[in-house]
Amino acid sequence: xxxxxxxxxxxxxxxxxxxxxxxxxxxxxxxxxxxxxxxxxxxxxxxxxxxxxxxxxxxxxxxxxxxxxxxxxxxxxxxxxxxxxxxxxxxxxxxxxxxxxxxxxxxxxxxxxxxxxxxxxxxxxxxxxxxxxxxxxxxxxxxxxxxxxxxxxxxxxxxxxxxxxxxxxxxxxxxxxxxxxxxxxxxxxxxxxxxxxxxxxxxxxxxxxxxxxxxxxxxxxxxxxxxxxxxxxxxxxxxxxxxxxxxxxxxxxxxxxxxxxxxxxxxxxxxxxxxxxxxxxxxxxxxxxxxxxxxxxxxxxxxxxxxxxxxxxxxxxxxxxxxxxxxxxxxxxxxxxxxxxxxxxxxxxxxxxxxxxxxxxxxxxxxxxxxxxxxxxxxxxxxxxxxxxxxxxxxxxxxxxxxxxxxxxxxxxxxxxxxxxxxxxxxxxxxxxxxxxxxxxxxxxxxxxxxxxxxxxxxxxxxxxxxxxxxxxxxxxxxxxxxxxxxxxxxxxxxxxxxxxxxxxxxxxxxxxxxxxxxxxxxxxxxxxxxxxxxxxxxxxxxxxxxxxxxxxxxxxxxxxxxxxxxxxxxxxxxxxxxxxxxxxxxxxxxxxxxxxxxxxxxxxxxxxxxxxxxxxxxxxxxxxxxxxxxxxxxxxxxxxxxxxxxxxxxxxxxxxxxxxxx
Numbered sequence: 169x170x171x172x173x174x175x176x177x178x179x180x181x182x183x184x185x186x187x188x189x190x191x192x193x194x195x196x197x198x199x200x201x202x203x204x205x206x207x208x209x210x211x212x213x214x215x216x217x218x219x220x221x222x223x224x225x226x227x228x229x230x231x232x233x234x235x236x237x238x239x240x241x242x243x244x245x246x247x248x249x250x251x252x253x254x255x256x257x258x259x260x261x262x263x264x265x266x267x268x269x270x271x272x273x274x275x276x277x278x279x280x281x282x283x284x285x286x287x288x289x290x291x292x293x294x295x296x297x298x299x300x301x302x303x304x305x306x307x308x309x310x311x312x313x314x315x316x317x318x319x320x321x322x323x324x325x326x327x328x329x330x331x332x333x334x335x336x337x338x339x340x341x342x343x344x345x346x347x348x349x350x351x352x353x354x355x356x357x358x359x360x361x362x363x364x365x366x367x368x369x370x371x372x373x374x375x376x377x378x379x380x381x382x383x384x385x386x387x388x389x390x391x392x393x394x395x396x397x398x399x400x401x402x403x404x405x406x407x408x409x410x411x412x413x414x415x416x417x418x419x420x421x422x423x424x425x426x427x428x429x430x431x432x433x434x435x436x437x438x439x440x441x442x443x444x445x446x447x448x449x450x451x452x453x454x455x456x457x458x459x460x461x462x463x464x465x466x467x468x469x470x471x472x473x474x475x476x477x478x479x480x481x482x483x484x485x486x487x488x489x490x491x492x493x494x495x496x497x498x499x500x501x502x503x504x505x506x507x508x509x510x511x512x513x514x515x516x517x518x519x520x521x522x523x524x525x526x527x528x529x530x531x532x533x534x535x536x537x538x539x540x541x542x543x544x545x546x547x548x549x550x551x552x553x554x555x556x557x558x559x560x561x562x563x564x565x566x567x568x569x570x571x572x573x574x575x576x577x578x579x580x581x582x583x584x585x586x587x588x589x590x591x592x593x594x595x596x597x598x599x600x601x602x603x604x605x606x607x608x609x610x611x612x613x614x615x616x617x618x619x620x621x622x623x624x625x626x627x628x629x630x631x632x633x634x635x636x637x638x639x640x641x642x643x644x645x646x647x648x649x650x651x652x653x654x655x656x657x658x659x660x661x662x663x664x665x666x667x668x669x670x671x672x673x674x675x676x677x678x679x680x681x682x683x684x685x686x687x688x689x690x691x692x693x694x695x696x697x698x699x700x701x702x703x704x705x706x707x708x709x710x711x712x713x714x715x716x717x718x719x720x721x722x723x724x725x726x727x728x729x730x731x732x733x734x735x736x737x738x739x740x741x742x743x744x745x746x747x748x749x750x751x752x753x754x755x756x757x758x759x760x761x762x763x764x765x766x767x768x769x770x771x772x773x774x775x776x777x778x779x780x781x782x783x784x785x786x787x788x789x790x791x792x793x794x795x796x797x798x799x800x801x802x803x804x805x806x807x808x809x810x811x812x813x814x815x816x817x818x819x820x821x822x823x824x825x826x827x828x829x830x831x
Contacts, residue, residue: 173450174243176200177262177276184256186365187248188439188451189284190301194221195244197262202274205264207235210244213259216280217247235265248282251356255281283357285367287437287453289316289349289419293827295531297352305454307432311828317529318379318421318433318457321347322536322560332561334422337400339382339393343557346532348382348418349457353406353437356413365450367406368438369397369417375433376402378423378459383407384416393418397435406437421459424562427618431459460527461623462536462562463826464582466596467759468649468656469819471502474760476815477512477546479803486516486803486814493765493815496796500760502817507549515545516804516814519642520576522550524818527560533821536560540577541613564615572610574601578640578813579612579633582626584647584656585824588727594824597726598626601633601641605717609634624831629725635714637746642812644715645722646755648764650791657791658722658733660715661755663708666737669783670695673774681772681779683751687801695772704741704750711740711747734787737780748808752801754784756810758817764788767810768797 174194175185179202187193197208212218222229222242230236248258256279263272291300291314307315321333325347326340333344355367371379380398383406396404396417406415425431436454440447474497479486490506497504507518515521523538539550541564555561566575573579583596598620603609611634620628633639644661673681674695682692698704722728739750749756752767759765771780778797785795804814 175278177278179274179276182277182279184279186450187246187280187282189248189251189282191451192245192247195246195278197244198238201238202264204266205238205273206267207237207265209235209263211261215248215250216258216260218260219245221245246280248280250282251284252282252358255358255360258282281358281361283361284354285439285451285453286354287455288352289455290530291316293317293530297350305456307456307458309827309830313827316349316455316457317460317827318349318419319347319460319527319529319532320421320424322562323347323534323558324555325557332555334420337395337398339390342388345418348420349529351417351419353415353417354413355408355415359410362408364443366440366442367408368440369404369406370436370438371397371402373402378429378433380420380422382418384418419457424462425459425622427622433457460529461625461826462525462527462538463595464523464525464598464626465819465821466582466584467647468584471500471760471817471819473503473505473818474815475505475507475518477507477516477518478509479512479514479516480509481514489800489803492798496760496763496765500763502760511549511553513545517809518546518816519813520578521546522816523577523580524816526821528821528826534558534560535818536562539563540575541566541571541616542576564619566613566615571613574610574612574633574639575616576640578642581641583726586726588725593627594829595626595822595826598628599641600628600630601639602630603634604630604632606634610639625826625829629721631718631721632714635747637743637748638808642756643753644755646757646759648759648793654732658728659736659755660719660733661738661753662735663712663739665735666739667708669737669779670699673772673779674699678772678774681774683772684770685773687770704739707742707747708739710742737783752805753810756812758811758815762792763794763796765811766795766797767805768799
């Protein structure tokens with residue numbers, strides 16, 4: 169937009185002004201007036217629109233060809249519809265009259281040079297830059313919204329580099345341009361005008377840390393792309409070539425939304441009159457981008473890759489577990505990625521180390537791994553092995569304290585899309601385990617929680633997980649996809665359901681059937697003994713109360729009904745202040761489409777079948793799911809984890825475009 173200024177006319181010498189196409193320029197017709205003049209008339213050459221700006225309730229418009237009285241509260245304004253071919257090729261003449269309008273007492277002449285200046289980005293979110301006369305300086309959510317989108321350039325397209333692309337102030341790969349958002353500067357006007365006027369790109373100090381801008385001069389050489397704005401460059405005098413009407417730029421995002429960054433950045437171009445000692449800005453056009461958020465994908469999204477670690481310890485290797493994972497990925501038609509011992513350093517908890525998500529703009533999308541602050545044996549794997557071409561990386565480090573167990577990403581999950589009281593969450597809601605409602609205790613680091621909240625599109629919900637020894641939400645909940653109208657179910661670990669099942673089996677005469685039957689390294693315990701064990705009963709009912717508290721929160725925050733929840737039999741025992749799973753925790757499963765890799769519970773064998781497995785099958789298979797029970801007892805359960813803890817899944821992005829929601 170143009171600053172509110174008026175061009176002052178003179179009776180003695182013609183006045184020259186630069187007029188930007190589509191921008192109204194006010195003209196001062198009152199400052200230099202012939203003696204005795206009481207009115208004025210205006211005429212303009214072809215291509216110039218002349219009009220009066222006035223308040224119709226206080227000013228009466230002259231009838232016919234009558235001139236405007238000078239004592240009227242009305243301002244004259246002009247605009248041009250096209251750029252000039254030469255300097256001063258548009259003309260406006262103002263004539264002043266006394267009592268007799270037929271004879272002018274004097275004239276003022278205004279020569280105009282039209283220049284077409286526009287800074288444009290993909291405000292329509294079509295994947296292409298189109299010329300816009302609308303409001304480019306604001307950003308609006310929703311299907312009727314507008315505003316350009318910028319991705320954080322956090323992948324690594326250059327195989328010779330060891331760092332993400334955003335760390336380089338010089339372009340290192342032409343493929344990297346696809347990760348940036350295009351921006352087009354239109355600058356049509358007489359070449360001589362730009363001898364005395366200049367175009368300047370600007371970015372504010374705060375936004376200069378968030379973006380980098382490259383100027384493109386065609387060609388297929390990296391040297392054809394020069395950084396012109398960024399952390400060390402806040403202003404750039406545009407190097408316009410004679411006859412050049414369009415200059416292309418590429419804008420690179422540097423930081424995700426966070427506690428200190430709302431996600432919006434602005435860039436502007438100004439037309440500056442450089443003839444005076446104090447340069448005068450004649451016109452400024454501003455565009456705004458929103459940084460694309462990091463988005464998690466729930467279990468209901470189709471799997472693309474399953475990650476798992478190969479480990480060797482005092483119990484031996486997990487080779488059999490890897491074979492089971494290979495079978496599972498074959499059934500689910502997704503890729504298996506095995507992280508070798510040399511890269512995981514015997515850290516098998518790959519779910520805890522990282523979380524897969526993605527970022528998306530209208531023209532491009534790629535996965536981004538979020539590296540947790542736990543920093544154990546797997547700490548280098550996301551950065552050294554996952555980061556790569558079209559695969560981004562982001563992390564948040566805890567500044568002053570050692571991470572707790574709740575900072576691991578087994579304590580981070582996301583629901584499928586839900587609607588809550590009329591509020592839609594088309595990308596689901598993030599779930600974080602915390603110490604609430606208990607006073608004090610462990611919770612996820614504030615820097616991580618702030619980051620997740622700042623993404624805006626998956627409003628986080630805090631749950632109570634600090635009653636567990638490890639303290640992760642994946643120990644008592646998961647989501648599975650279904651083919652019915654609801655599209656998913658929430659599975660909750662349920663001591664109540666387990667005790668009820670065992671009571672039923674005892675009443676049917678199977679009280680001597682034993683838990684852990686078939687495990688040679690674990691003492692068996694019969695149904696009768698478990699039901700008579702007051703400590704096990706007390707501890708499991710304590711766990712049930714904790715899960716019920718979360719159940720109420722999940723129903724309220726995700727808009728769930730009881731029919732949306734499936735209770736999975738599970739017992740817990742307390743070891744000191746915290747609870748652990750009594751047998752392999754079946755909720756802690758890996759979900760690959762309709763195929764579920766479930767920890768084998770080693771439940772009581774009745775009629776040749778595990779009654780726990782049979783109950784879970786009866787609950788899930790009618791939903792179109794396939795239950796595959798996998799032995800993880802020694803390699804994971806004994807170490808206070810299960811299958812979900814030891815695996816990680818990269819999933820397809822949502823088809824829904826995040827900018828179409830209203831957070």
